[in-house]
Amino acid sequence: MTKLAYSVLNPESTDLPTLIFGPPLGTHASVWASVAARLADDFRVVLTELPGHGTDVGRDFSTEEPITVASMARGVVQIADELGAETFGYAGCSISGGVAQELALNHSDRVRAAAPVATAAKFGEPQDWHDRIAGVRADGIAPAVPDTLDLWFAAGFLSEDLAAGHIAAHQLLTTPEAAYIACCEALADYDLSERTADIAVPTLWMSAAQDVVNTPESMEQLAETAQNGTHVTIPDAAHVFMVEHPELAADHLGEFFRNHL
Numbered sequence: 007m008t009k010l011a012y013s014v015l016n017p018e019s020t021d022l023p024t025l026i027f028g029p030p031l032g033t034h035a036s037v038w039a040s041v042a043a044r045l046a047d048d049f050r051v052v053l054t055e056l057p058g059h060g061t062d063v064g065r066d067f068s069t070e071e072p073i074t075v076a077s078m079a080r081g082v083v084q085i086a087d088e089l090g091a092e093t094f095g096y097a098g099c100s101i102s103g104g105v106a107q108e109l110a111l112n113h114s115d116r117v118r119a120a121a122p123v124a125t126a127a128k129f130g131e132p133q134d135w136h137d138r139i140a141g142v143r144a145d146g147i148a149p150a151v152p153d154t155l156d157l158w159f160a161a162g163f164l165s166e167d168l169a170a171g172h173i174a175a176h177q178l179l180t181t182p183e184a185a186y187i188a189c190c191e192a193l194a195d196y197d198l199s200e201r202t203a204d205i206a207v208p209t210l211w212m213s214a215a216q217d218v219v220n221t222p223e224s225m226e227q228l229a230e231t232a233q234n235g236t237h238v239t240i241p242d243a244a245h246v247f248m249v250e251h252p253e254l255a256a257d258h259l260g261e262f263f264r265n266h267l
Contacts, residue, residue, distance in 0.1 A: 058185025
C-alpha cells in the first residue's frame with residue numbers, strides 16, 4: 007500500500023457521498039480544484055496527491071517499497087477508510103486513470119463508480135519509461151517541460167490563459183526528480199490491457215478532442231470493452247482538460263456520479 011497525501015474540500019459534509027480525485031504525472035491535486043468546487047454541493051470531495059508531488063514534499067523513496075499503480079489504488083482505499091467512507095467514487099487523470107481502473111477491477115466492493123480520464127490500459131512500452139527516467143536522471147525535468155505542456159493543452163490555450171499555463175509549468179518544474187521517477191517506474195510496470203473486459207462497475211471514460219496521447223478513439227475502445235462503460239469527449243481541449251474546461255468536466259462527472267453514488 008502506498009500512502010497518499012490528501013485534502014478534503016468540504017470536510018463538514020460527512021452526509022454526502024465521497025468522491026475522490028487523482029491528478030496526472032507532474033501535477034498537484036489542485037489541477038482538479040475548479041472541478042471540485044463545482045461538485046462540492048453534491049459530494050464530499052477529496053483531492054489526492056501523487057507520491058512525492060504537491061503537498062507531499064520531502065518524501066524519502068529510499069525507505070519505501072517500489073510504488074505501483076496497484077499500491078496507489080490501495081492507498082486510495084486507505085483514505086476512504088480514514089474518512090469512514092464504506093463506498094466512494096473515484097476520478098483520475100492519466101496515471102491516476104490507471105488507479106481508477108485498478109480500483110474498478112480489484113476494489114469493486116468499495117468503489118461504486120469510476121471515471122478513468124485521459125488514460126490507457128497500458129502506457130506505451132516499459133523501455134519508453136526507462137528512457138524517460140534516464141533522461142531525467144541525466145538532465146532533470148526542465149528539458150521536457152515545453153513538449154509536455156504542448157501535450158497537456160490544446161493549441162492556443164497557453165497564450166489565452168497565462169495563469170493556468172504558468173501554474174502547470176511551475177508544478178512540473180518543481181516536481182522532485184525522485185517523485186517523478188518513482189511514478190515513471192510505476193507506469194513502466196503497469197499493464198491492464200488484458201483486463202479491461204473484467205471491469206464491471208460503472209465507468210465514465212473521458213477523453214479530449216486534441217489529446218494525441220490518449221485519443222478519443224482509444225478511450226472509446228476502452229469504454230466499449232468494459233462491461234458498463236460510457237465515453238465522452240471534451241471539445242477544444244487536450245490531455246489536462248480539467249484545467250482547460252472545468253465546467254464541462256464538472257458537468258459530465260457530476261451527472262455520472264450523481265447517478266451511481
